[in-house]
Amino acid sequence: MNIILSAGDWLSLFVHYLILSLLSVGGAIATVPDMHRFLVDEHGWITDPQFSSSIAIAQSAPGPNVLFVALMGWNVGMNAGGFPVALFGVLITMGGILIPSTTITYMAARWGHENRELRAVRAFKQGLTPIVIALLTSTGWILATSSGYAARNWPIWLLAIVSTLIMWRTRLHLLWLLGAGALLGWIGWV
16 A cells, blocks of 8 residues: 655644544543544545554554554555655654653643542542543444454353453452453354
């Protein structure tokens, strides 16, 4: 795939990631649906398989969760001109996603720690919980359905729902559930 990006396109990509950084409550992974809309659906700068692969590779690699953003910038750059442009794409996307959130997180954490006993601070923390859950659910849905992995595969969906309920209602460690899922996959049930 070969695309041509102007300076305005690169600026648009940077500004979009700056804005997404401000919305990334729960981490950059929570903004995946809008990244998909912007990069794949709206501009066509990367393909759907490149998008899904970027997330899958970054999530399976050791290191920070935000590495998928670098891979998306890499793919945009590779599609726009090869290796040197890919490095520029990485800098654009990572700079955009990290600069605002890092600055705001530092300032808010410092202020929140100094004022942790205020009722408003405690209420704010409790109010963010449903927002983070909704954003992560929409991310999971995009990842599960964008690669042709549809709802017709009911055993996997059932396993995910049961695992979620067990985690929510019991004190069973997550590793036991991961092990059970791996065993069920190994024997071919899911």
